[in-house]
Structures are given as structure tokens and as C-alpha cells.
Amino acid sequence: MRLPLLASVLLVTACVDDGWHEGDPVDRAVTAWRMMPALDDTRVAISLEPRKIHRDEHGVITSGFATSVVGPSIAVEDDAAFASLGTGAGEVRVGATRNWLLQTDLTYWEHQTPSSSPPRTPFVLATLVDRATLAMTTVPLSPPIEIPALVGDTMFDVSPGGFSDIERDIVIRRREIDGSATTLHSGRGFASASCTRVGGVIVVYQQPSGDLHVVSVTDDSTVTQATLPGLHFDPLGFACNDAATHVAVMEATGATLIDVAAGMKLFHAPDLQPPMVISMAGTSMVAARGADRHLVYADAQGTKDLGIVSPKSPEPAVFTGDLAMFELETAVAVVDVARGVVGTTIPAIRDYMYPFEMKRWRDKFVVQLSTFDGATYTDMIEQMYVVDFTAATPLPLPESRYSPSLQLPGTSTLYVKGYDGTEDTALPHLTAIDLASGSVLSDELLPLCTDEVVLEERGCR
Amino acid sequence: MSLKLISIVALLAACDLEGTDTCETTHQEGPGLSGMATYTLGDGSRQTSDLGTRSWAEVTAGTISISSKFTDSFGHDRSFELRVTGMTEGTFDLDGRAEVCMRRMTNGPDVCSPATGTIEVRSLDEDCYWHESGVGSCAETMDFTMHATSVWETTQFVLDAEELTVGSWITEEC
Numbered sequence: 001m002r003l004p005l006l007a008s009v010l011l012v013t014a015c016v017d018d019g020w021h022e023g024d025p026v027d028r029a030v031t032a033w034r035m036m037p038a039l040d041d042t043r044v045a046i047s048l049e050p051r052k053i054h055r056d057e058h059g060v061i062t063s064g065f066a067t068s069v070v071g072p073s074i075a076v077e078d079d080a081a082f083a084s085l086g087t088g089a090g091e092v093r094v095g096a097t098r099n100w101l102l103q104t105d106l107t108y109w110e111h112q113t114p115s116s117s118p119p120r121t122p123f124v125l126a127t128l129v130d131r132a133t134l135a136m137t138t139v140p141l142s143p144p145i146e147i148p149a150l151v152g153d154t155m156f157d158v159s160p161g162g163f164s165d166i167e168r169d170i171v172i173r174r175r176e177i178d179g180s181a182t183t184l185h186s187g188r189g190f191a192s193a194s195c196t197r198v199g200g201v202i203v204v205y206q207q208p209s210g211d212l213h214v215v216s217v218t219d220d221s222t223v224t225q226a227t228l229p230g231l232h233f234d235p236l237g238f239a240c241n242d243a244a245t246h247v248a249v250m251e252a253t254g255a256t257l258i259d260v261a262a263g264m265k266l267f268h269a270p271d272l273q274p275p276m277v278i279s280m281a282g283t284s285m286v287a288a289r290g291a292d293r294h295l296v297y298a299d300a301q302g303t304k305d306l307g308i309v310s311p312k313s314p315e316p317a318v319f320t321g322d323l324a325m326f327e328l329e330t331a332v333a334v335v336d337v338a339r340g341v342v343g344t345t346i347p348a349i350r351d352y353m354y355p356f357e358m359k360r361w362r363d364k365f366v367v368q369l370s371t372f373d374g375a376t377y378t379d380m381i382e383q384m385y386v387v388d389f390t391a392a393t394p395l396p397l398p399e400s401r402y403s404p405s406l407q408l409p410g411t412s413t414l415y416v417k418g419y420d421g422t423e424d425t426a427l428p429h430l431t432a433i434d435l436a437s438g439s440v441l442s443d444e445l446l447p448l449c450t451d452e453v454v455l456e457e458r459g460c461r
Numbered sequence: 462m463s464l465k466l467i468s469i470v471a472l473l474a475a476c477d478l479e480g481t482d483t484c485e486t487t488h489q490e491g492p493g494l495s496g497m498a499t500y501t502l503g504d505g506s507r508q509t510s511d512l513g514t515r516s517w518a519e520v521t522a523g524t525i526s527i528s529s530k531f532t533d534s535f536g537h538d539r540s541f542e543l544r545v546t547g548m549t550e551g552t553f554d555l556d557g558r559a560e561v562c563m564r565r566m567t568n569g570p571d572v573c574s575p576a577t578g579t580i581e582v583r584s585l586d587e588d589c590y591w592h593e594s595g596v597g598s599c600a601e602t603m604d605f606t607m608h609a610t611s612v613w614e615t616t617q618f619v620l621d622a623e624e625l626t627v628g629s630w631i632t633e634e635c
Contacts (some may be wrong), residue, residue: 059592059596060594061594061595061596119568160566160567161567162566162567162568163566163567164503164565164567165565165566165613165616166502166565167503167504167615190503234537235567236567237535
């Protein structure tokens, strides 16, 4: 349909000034925060990145937004600043003995929605955080890290995934703690995809010859690779098992499971598509059937309908070992991917799942289900569980329950970020819950940058 | 999003101050855009877009824009825009005044490449009303034929398009 024809759908009377934009500040202070846990989970540092979001107005029209990083990030513990970091949008990867706080040099980006994550930009700075002491060491990254992939304590760097119209370099590098890099694999290709698992990193890419190349790297930097002739894959439909020994790729006709070490296809399952999860042994998978979105177990002998239905646009499945948790149309369900058996199922609060979260925790999952208030556009957490194959154990709900999000930075403590109300003056809290005992450990205000300082572009605090 | 795009979606109704409840609105007539765009990727695969569907042309301050989408073999859409600046009635070489912009990689930024070819503009007009609030609308008239080619690295974009739209302001009850 031509856009001018769309115009007739919406009529705006220009003689009415309802002043909807009045009183709403043009500039907002926002804090991007990331958790950096100590080894024993009793301490956690938080990085605070000061962002100012500006709304562009033309009369009553909002034409877009722009975010600026207005100073260096800082690290805090118990709301007390103890380190100054670099300036630029950042991310954290939690390793076995050290956290990697990675920062780009990006300090400005434009967007159409009121808030937005920064566009993908290479990381130029790493702050290594010792998980025993929370001591920090900052190093420049040369070359920059494109996509970080942390396995145990070994940081790898892989090329960006997705489609590419032109042939490009595909690399896997091991990153050293002094910021340097050692190239482990270098190739040329078009579409590519990668995954980071407990067992290692896998990169798959389409070679100029039209063949598919698969490379796996374990944390001791052992490289295994294979080429599969004539296999054309969709990089947006891709899965790896936890052992990082097998991959499932989506072709135009369905999903193909590949044994990387053997360099061979194990089987092709017609009409299967994401969400896809592969068993630890790599002999079976569970995925959605395109025709009816039923979740289907597939192995070399054939397929089996599990009798549960994936929604049209499901969240990616989360998995631990052979157990996977899938979003269904009106529930979440644990599936044993090795046996093709459905376990614990948690029904939706309403007739659809949104909003909810599911996280992997050790060999289990943590799930929260929320209600959504259309008047205030606010989620409120209603149910929270630790889930395994046989049972869902309720967790205590935080007192600050609005706009919740789950954080599992370490190994034993769940942090629930939630606001204590729906008003503009509501404050975000962090409620810490010990998952083993199901007890609330603490409820603290989430440390933030100071609004006034951010709005005046003087940094965080 | 440009103000232009926002204004097109939000059609202006100019209220009659004497209370007769009539409004001026834009009206567009004509077959609109037709033709074909073809994109050959570096791996030799080809994507096409029928400009008669999911496509549109617009004119803003002498810049003609054609927007459409390609769909790949896995069903993923990818938008593109061809812009030609400095347009009036006449026949023009596109060299130096046209470019094609699109994402060349998943999650990448738009990459623009210059286009060559010709455009014959038989009629071009935009009759706009802008309220001080920033809301406005335009009645656009476009009649042109364009043949464009754009090469970026190892890719090639080819577009052959016809456009005929006659725009006007009409009076109707609010």
C-alpha cells in the first residue's frame, strides 16, 4: 500500500492543542548498570554508566531520540564508588575467576524508541575484575573485540554473525589478559553464526564456494573444523549443544544436525525451525514444526510430536545439559531433549505468556510470571519458581514488584530488580534471594547515577 | 523517522474557524509505482522486488525517494531506499545525484552507494500545508520513469521504475 493512502486511516485535527507533550522532560537521565559478582556471591560490584536521553521535538511531533554517554562509568559496591572506568557503552561477561567489563568508544547514538541499547560496536577497552578481591585492571584491546565469547576463564573474539552481502573475514581469536589477541582461525565467508557454550565456541559460516564451514574451539584453544558441501544455511536459525560438539542449522527445507568432529550431517528433520535445542550427546534435538508450531523431538530414527505448541514468536529456549525450557502458547515447559519427554509445565497467568522471564540456574531454571497493567504500562511480578524436570518450587516475591527483571550474575544468588511503585517517583530496588534455601537475603535500592549530574553532563555522580 | 514520513501518516484536517465542519485533506490518484528492482549479492544469489507491491515513491523538496523491500530465500525482509536529489521536470543523468541505501549486513548500519542511469521527470509537484505544531501533509504529484544501477563492492542493484500519481487537496466533512 502506498504511504499516502495510509494517510486516510488517521485524521488529526490541528486546531486542537491537547498539550500531551507538556510537562514531560525533553532530557532524561538513565543509568546503565551491570553486575560483577565476586566468587562466593557474598559481594557484588555494579558498574554504572551515565546516559542522557534527549527527545527531539518539532511542534507536537517527536521525531526521535538520542542517547549520549556523558562521562566515565564508575564501579560501586554497597552504593560506594571504588573505581572509575572508561567512557563508552559497556557489557560484562562473568568468567570462572574474573569478570570482563568490556567498553566501546561509542558515546552517542540515535533511535526511534524512547530508550535503546547501543548499536553493535567493537569493544576497545577491557577492565578485568578479579572475582576473589574485586580488584580491577584496565587494558586497551588491540585489535578491538568484535563479539566476546567467554568460556570458563578464556575470552574468545569472533566475527559478527548474520547475513553479509559481500565476502568478509571470519576470525576466531583468543584474547589475552594484556589486551592482545592470538588468531586461532581465519577464513572468508558470507553468512555466519556463532554460539558460546560451557564446552566451547562454535562458528559456522558460508564459504565463497557455497559450502558450509564449521569450527569449534574449546577453552584450551583446541580447534576442530569441518566443511559440509553445498549446505546453505540461515544464520538466524542456529543452535549448539552445551558441550559445543554439535550444531543444528536451518536450511530452506528444515533443520540439519551436524557432528563437528566427525564433519558430517547426522540427520535432516524437514520443516523444523527455531526454537531448537540439541541434547548434550548431540544425537537428538527438539524444535518447532513449521506447519503447526508443535514442538517435535527428532533423532536419526525420525520425529515424535511432543504435543505442546510453541507461540508464533517465542522467546529463545533456555537450556542446561539435556533439559530445556520452552515458551508455549499458554505455559512454559521443561523438556528432556535427550529422551523427548515433557516434564514440569507452568501455566500462564492469562491466556498468553507475556510478560515473563526464564533463566538458567545450574541444572535448573528460574522463572517469573508477571501481569501487565494496560493503564500504567507496567509489569508486576506475580509468581516466581525454581524449576527442574519434576517440580516447580515457589520463590518468595520481592516487595518491589513493578517492571521486574531477573539477574543471575553468580552461582547462588538471584537478584530481582523491581520498582516500588508505578509513579514517576518510584525507585528501583535489588532484592537478593538465595536460590538454594529460597530465602530473601536483602532488599536494597539499586545504585544509580545522580540525575542532576547526568543531565548537566558531568558524569555519573 | 523523518518529519515527512510522520506527516504522511498523520493526515492534517484544517478546521473551518466559522464552524462549518469542513476539512481540507489530501487526495492521491493514479496507478502509483510499478516496475522491478533486482539485487545481486556477492555470492551470486539474486533478490527481486516487485515495485507494484509494498513499495512507494515520494517527493520532498525536489528529492524523489523510492522505498521497497527485498525478501531472501529464508523469508527475511530487507528494506532499501533509492534517493534522487535536485529534481524538476526534465531528463537527467543520475550520476552524482542518486544513491541507494540499505543494510548490507545483519544489524549493520545502512550503507549507501551511488547510482547511475537516467530519470525522465514529466511532472513533479508537492503542495504542502504545515501547521505550526509541526503536523502537516502534502499532496504530491509525480510522473517519472527511472532506470538506475548501483554497484557496491561485489553487489549490483538495478531498478526500473514508472511512477504516476496526481495529488490534490479536497474539501470534505470533518
